[in-house]
Amino acid sequence: MSKYSVIGTRVNMVGGTDKVTGNAKYTTDINLPGMLYGKILRSPHPHAKILRIDTRKAEKMVGVKAVVTGKDTIGKKQGIWRRFPELCDEEILCRTKVRFIGDPVASVAAIDEDTAEEALELIKVDYEVLPAVFDPMEAITEEAPQIHEGVELNINVNRHIEWGNVDDAFKKCDHIREDQFVCSSQAHMCMETHCAIASFDYNGKLTVWTSTQSSYYIQVLLMGMLGMREGDIRVINPYTGGGFGSKFELDSAQFCASLLSKKVCKPVKIVLNRMEEFTATKRRTPMYYFLKLGAKKDGTLLAKEVRVITEGGAYTAMGATALYLTGFFSSFPYKYPNYRYDGYRAYTNTQTSSAMRGFGAPQSTFVGESQLDMMADDLGIDPIEIRRKNGMTPDYVVPGQAFIQSCGLHQCLDKIEAHIKGRGKLPPNRGIGIAAYGFMSGGIFNWFDTPYAFSAAIVKINIDGKVDVFTGANEIGQGSDTTLSLICAEELGVNFDDIRIHSADTGICPADLGAWGSRQTLMSGNAVKMAAADAKRQLMEFAAAKLGVNIVYDLDIKDGWIHLIDRPERGVSYFDIVKAAIRGKDGETIIGRGHYTPHRKGMISPAYSFGIQAAEVEVDPETGKYKLLRATTAHDSGQVINPVGIEGQLEGAIMMAGGYGYCEDQPHENGRILNPAIGDYQLIRSLDMPETNILEIDTYEPEGPFGAKEAGEGLTNPTAGAIGNAIYKAVGVRINTLPITPEKVFKALKEKEKKEKKKKKKKK
Amino acid sequence: MSYHCPVCKKVSHAPLDLARHMIGRGDKVHRDWIYSKGFKYSELLLLQIKSFGGEGFKALAKVLEKETKVED
Numbered sequence: 001m002s003k004y005s006v007i008g009t010r011v012n013m014v015g016g017t018d019k020v021t022g023n024a025k026y027t028t029d030i031n032l033p034g035m036l037y038g039k040i041l042r043s044p045h046p047h048a049k050i051l052r053i054d055t056r057k058a059e060k061m062v063g064v065k066a067v068v069t070g071k072d073t074i075g076k077k078q079g080i081w082r083r084f085p086e087l088c089d090e091e092i093l094c095r096t097k098v099r100f101i102g103d104p105v106a107s108v109a110a111i112d113e114d115t116a117e118e119a120l121e122l123i124k125v126d127y128e129v130l131p132a133v134f135d136p137m138e139a140i141t142e143e144a145p146q147i148h149e150g151v152e153l154n155i156n157v158n159r160h161i162e163w164g165n166v167d168d169a170f171k172k173c174d175h176i177r178e179d180q181f182v183c184s185s186q187a188h189m190c191m192e193t194h195c196a197i198a199s200f201d202y203n204g205k206l207t208v209w210t211s212t213q214s215s216y217y218i219q220v221l222l223m224g225m226l227g228m229r230e231g232d233i234r235v236i237n238p239y240t241g242g243g244f245g246s247k248f249e250l251d252s253a254q255f256c257a258s259l260l261s262k263k264v265c266k267p268v269k270i271v272l273n274r275m276e277e278f279t280a281t282k283r284r285t286p287m288y289y290f291l292k293l294g295a296k297k298d299g300t301l302l303a304k305e306v307r308v309i310t311e312g313g314a315y316t317a318m319g320a321t322a323l324y325l326t327g328f329f330s331s332f333p334y335k336y337p338n339y340r341y342d343g344y345r346a347y348t349n350t351q352t353s354s355a356m357r358g359f360g361a362p363q364s365t366f367v368g369e370s371q372l373d374m375m376a377d378d379l380g381i382d383p384i385e386i387r388r389k390n391g392m393t394p395d396y397v398v399p400g401q402a403f404i405q406s407c408g409l410h411q412c413l414d415k416i417e418a419h420i421k422g423r424g425k426l427p428p429n430r431g432i433g434i435a436a437y438g439f440m441s442g443g444i445f446n447w448f449d450t451p452y453a454f455s456a457a458i459v460k461i462n463i464d465g466k467v468d469v470f471t472g473a474n475e476i477g478q479g480s481d482t483t484l485s486l487i488c489a490e491e492l493g494v495n496f497d498d499i500r501i502h503s504a505d506t507g508i509c510p511a512d513l514g515a516w517g518s519r520q521t522l523m524s525g526n527a528v529k530m531a532a533a534d535a536k537r538q539l540m541e542f543a544a545a546k547l548g549v550n551i552v553y554d555l556d557i558k559d560g561w562i563h564l565i566d567r568p569e570r571g572v573s574y575f576d577i578v579k580a581a582i583r584g585k586d587g588e589t590i591i592g593r594g595h596y597t598p599h600r601k602g603m604i605s606p607a608y609s610f611g612i613q614a615a616e617v618e619v620d621p622e623t624g625k626y627k628l629l630r631a632t633t634a635h636d637s638g639q640v641i642n643p644v645g646i647e648g649q650l651e652g653a654i655m656m657a658g659g660y661g662y663c664e665d666q667p668h669e670n671g672r673i674l675n676p677a678i679g680d681y682q683l684i685r686s687l688d689m690p691e692t693n694i695l696e697i698d699t700y701e702p703e704g705p706f707g708a709k710e711a712g713e714g715l716t717n718p719t720a721g722a723i724g725n726a727i728y729k730a731v732g733v734r735i736n737t738l739p740i741t742p743e744k745v746f747k748a749l750k751e752k753e754k755k756e757k758k759k760k761k762k763k764k
Numbered sequence: 765m766s767y768h769c770p771v772c773k774k775v776s777h778a779p780l781d782l783a784r785h786m787i788g789r790g791d792k793v794h795r796d797w798i799y800s801k802g803f804k805y806s807e808l809l810l811l812q813i814k815s816f817g818g819e820g821f822k823a824l825a826k827v828l829e830k831e832t833k834v835e836d
Contacts (some may be wrong), residue, residue: 086791140813142806150792152806160784160821167817178816292816305816342812 005558006490007641007706014481014501015239024239027195027211028271035197036065036109038260038270039116040252041123042280043098043105046349046671047132047145050096050105050125057122058108063115066263067123069106070095073259074227079316080217080249081447082224087157089148090315090352092225092255098127099147099314100349101671102280107256109268134671136311136346137288147314147347154347156312157320161327163399164338169303173294175378179371181291182737183363185311185666186284186659187681188356192241193277198257199267206258207234207507211241213248213474214514215504217448221250222258237504243476244656245355246281248516249317278676283666285322285353285360286311289367291330299381301390303338306330306364312345313352319345321445322353325604326360328401329717330368333409333438333610334390349671357653358716359517361439362660366738369435369721373728383725384417387436392610402602406709408636408699409436409610415634415695416612423616430618430629433725437613439714440605441704442519444598453595454519455527456510459488459535461590463582465560465575467492467499469531472512473524474504478712479645480520484528486641487705491532493557494574510595518710521641522607523596525705530594538590539574542581546572598703606703609714611635615722616690619730624746626727628658628688634695635715639707646711647694653715654692659684661720663739767832771797779829783821786828787812801827 002008018024055067070093079088094103106123110116131145138144139154147154170176196210206228212218215235223230240247253270260268272281290307308326312319327341358365376386388410396404413436420432442454458470469488475481485499502508512524540555543562549555553564563571581590598606616630631654640646663682667674675681700707720738728734733748766775767782771793776782786794787808795805803824811820 140810152795153809155790155809158788158790158809158812160788162780162784162818290816307813307816309813340818342818344809344813 004490004706005493006496007486007639008643010644011482011486011496013479013644014485015475019239026192026239026241027197027209028192030197030209030238032197032199032267035267035269036111036260036264037113037116038107038109038257038268039113039120040104040256040270041106041120043094043101043103045098045127045129046101046134047130047147048098048127049130050094050098051128052126053106054124055106058119061115061119061122063111064108064119065111065266066109066260067106067119068256068259068263069093072263073225076225078221078225078250080221080318081316081320083447083449087316087320092250092252100351102351103314104252104256107260109260109264132349132671134348134350134668136309136348139346139348140309140344147349151347155344156316156347157323157345159324159327159343161341161401162339166303166305166338166340169338170294173302174297175375176292176294177371177375177378178292179374180736181289181367181370183287183289183366184738185286185353186356186664187278187666188244188246188283189683190242190244190246193272193274194247194251194253194281195271196254196257197267197269198254198261200258200261200265202265205232205234206261207236208254208258209236209238210254211247212237213243213476213516215474215506216472216511217248217514218250218254219506222254225250225255226258226262234507236507237474240474240476243515244357245359245516247476248514249282249354251281274678275676278681279351279673282317282352282354284356285319285363287326287363289363291367291371293371293375295375295379297379299376299379299386299389301334301336304331304336306341308343310343310345311350311353312347313350314347315352317352317354319352319354322355322360326364328604329361329438330364331398333392333436335392335396350668351673355516357656357713359713361437361717362657362720365435365437365717366661366720366724369718370724370734370736373433373725374734383434384413388413391436392438402604402608404608405703406607406638406699406701407610408697411697412610412612412634412636415697416614416632419614419632419695429621429730430616431726431729432614432616433722433727433729434612434614435718435721435725436611437714437717438608438610439710439717440517441522441607441609441710442605443517444601444603444605448513450511450513452511453527453597455512455523456595457524457527457531458510459528459531459592461535461539461578463579465494465498465578467494469499469501469528470509471501471503471524471528472506472509473520474515476515478515479642479648480515480524483521483642483645484524487525487528488532490706491529492536494560518713521708521710522704525641525708526596527594529705530596531592533592534594535590535592538592539577539581542584543572543577546577546580601703607701607709609635609637609710611714611718613718613722615719615726617723617726617730619727619745621731621749624742624749626742626745628662628690628723630691631658631719632693632695633715634697635711636697636699637711638699638701638704638709641706641708649712650694650715651692654719655684655689657716657719658690658723660738661723661740663741665739766834767828768834770832779825780821782828782832783824787821787824798824
């Protein structure tokens with residue numbers, strides 16, 4: 001029997017009823033009195049100087065209330081890496097130069113969307129078109145045009161990680177492989193596009209309702225770009241239809257709506273259309289990967305060296321973090337005694353690449369797990385065995401980088417091995433491939449330079465025993481309101497339904513860095529647990545007095561019953577004690593406070609999830625077409641807080657990561673994305689979904705609330721690698737570029753056939 | 765033994781680490797110091813990018829070893 005009453009139980013998602021009944025109000029559903037509608041004019045050129053912008057005709061148009069250009073800004077460049085000014089390189093409304101097709105140059109507010117759209121056509125922009133560069137391998141040559149002044153070879157950021165003696169270790173290896181891979185881009189494909197309503201009032205206060213992963217970041221970034229004080233800006237995050245990494249940086253809808261609203265002192269709503277969403281927001285980072293892997297004959301991995309060049313696009317955004325994390329997770333989840341990573345992010349005249357679910361790890365897992373299977377194949381070792389031999393274990397230290405406390409990787413291997421054996425002998429052209437992975441439970445880095453704790457929460461107990469939780473954490477559809485409510489209810493010993501959560505409104509909630517890097521369960525969860533414990537402590541003082549207990553006894557609350565832990569039958573009603581405590585405190589409300597910032601937990605994260613996924617595919621050798629039949633995942637997320645949430649995360653991750661492996665891409669020609677519509681952008685749809693299963697692993701993470709760690713992004717990491725390995729098992733061809741399309745499989749099969757024929761001829 | 769960045773005084777425990785820091789930081793002041801030692805920043809980067817072995821870092825580390833050592 002579980003020692004917990006609330007966590008680990010199956011509950012309805014907070015806000016779920018509103019969503020399924022259509023009552024949930026998203027930003028786009030909100031209408032304010034006198035609200036105007038904004039549209040954004042964007043560059044048609046990948047690289048050009050802005051010579052002149054003439055807005056006079058647009059301004060005169062009936063129904064147009066305001067037009068803004070770069071001249072209306074305070075002339076600052078913004079970026080989320082605030083500690084490094086050289087990486088704050090995006091003006092949003094460009095003043096002198098555009099750097100990709102889609103860069104904003106002007107914005108209009110009008111009485112309706114059609115008028116605003118029409119007015120955009122009246123704005124005349126004179127450009128001087130400049131030579132452009134689109135491929136990162138070309139961008140880093142001396143001949144390439146310089147995209148940002150003073151940035152040599154267009155190298156925006158470089159990151160390096162090294163431990164051990166890599167050069168010496170390679171000399172000791174029995175077998176070395178060098179391989180190259182190319183990882184493609186991917187669109188976030190949120191159901192809700194980027195949108196914001198900004199309302200600047202005559203008191204000089206700005207309120208912004210927006211679809212965001214971090215209300216706090218948007219508040220602070222707007223402060224910098226508008227020259228306002230933090231406290232004069234309130235950011236509210238209504239129901240949000242997905243983020244996946246695309247919504248925690250200041251975007252054109254938020255900035256332009258705010259700028260326009262400041263100009264006219266009226267609310268302005270901007271909702272990006274799907275085409276803008278595809279072409280003018282950010283995307284997953286395409287990467288060129290060069291890998292060198294050395295091992296002993298018995299499969300012991302001695303050294304790994306990784307070089308990566310990423311297609312950064314026009315601006316830094318979160319690309320610097322993705323560059324670091326792809327290098328860090330290239331060593332995961334194995335104990336490499338010698339490791340070297342060199343990563344370079346190149347500016348290109350393409351849409352900026354940035355954070356996306358998995359944050360560099362889906363790329364590193366695809367390439368690393370593919371190469372590891374190739375190494376196992378060369379050495380004649382079973383893929384499970386090579387992972388078992390080298391896999392991380394609890395209390396492992398990644399030199400200079402991380403301290404792994406809980407690690408259920410080997411339990412995952414056992415479960416997946418049993419699953420594969422259980423599948424028995426497979427029919428021809430069918431194969432099961434595996435990929436192992438790990439992921440962080442929130443990032444430790446503070447490039448944003450926040451002076452606040454990373455997470456904070458306030459818990460207020462009302463006279464009727466109901467509880468209000470205030471947290472800056474953002475509910476973006478992933479279920480954090482549910483998870484945090486479960487944590488609060490468990491700590492306080494009340495029912496899940498007794499909790500009401502207020503999240504991500506900077507006007508009433510304490511600052512929290514938001515929903516990115518799989519941080520909220522652990523970081524915001526710790527803050528909520530601490531706040532609940534603080535409130536509980538205040539109640540316990542009254543309960544102890546009321547019960548007249550010997551001080552050697554400890555009290556706890558379970559199911560609304562405050563009792564002696566050793567004598568649960570002796571207690572008092574939680575509801576009675578709440579009333580008594582409030583009266584006893586001269587009517588003062590019981591308020592608990594909590595905050596969490598990781599300390600002395602290495603460079604990356606306070607805790608790591610682990611897992612293995614087995615993908616089963618069936619390939620048609622005539623056409624190369626294949627079907628992902630089954631995806632079975634053993635995922636170690638510590639103590640499960642919200643089991644329904646994990647199932648949802650897993651299914652969503654398979655859909656997203658399967659798409660990354662199988663079909664999703666954003667090819668471009670001369671900087672123009674070729675498939676900027678849902679009809680053209682291929683996704684895995686419901687009918688393509690494989691059967692998904694999750695195998696439970698029992699671990700406990702000391703740093704997490706009740707032992708929990710991440711269960712969101714990590715699940716996105718393994719699928720592309722597992723698919724690649726499964727295809728190899730099924731038909732013996734290896735595809736080193738994503739996505740692994742049927743066309744690529746077909747071509748590889750033809751090549752293989754040719755080679756086999758040649759071999760046969762030679763033998764004859 | 766420690767090695768202090770000649771530009772921002774960041775302390776490293778090996779010249780290779782310091783070379784990584786200086787190339788990695790890559791801002792104008794760090795680049796200017798690298799130029800003053802007869803290197804072209806972009807060439808060091810290209811050395812790094814084009815082959816395994818960290819050759820760009822190693823080249824700079826040789827200079828840093830002589831010039832930035834501080835006895836603890």
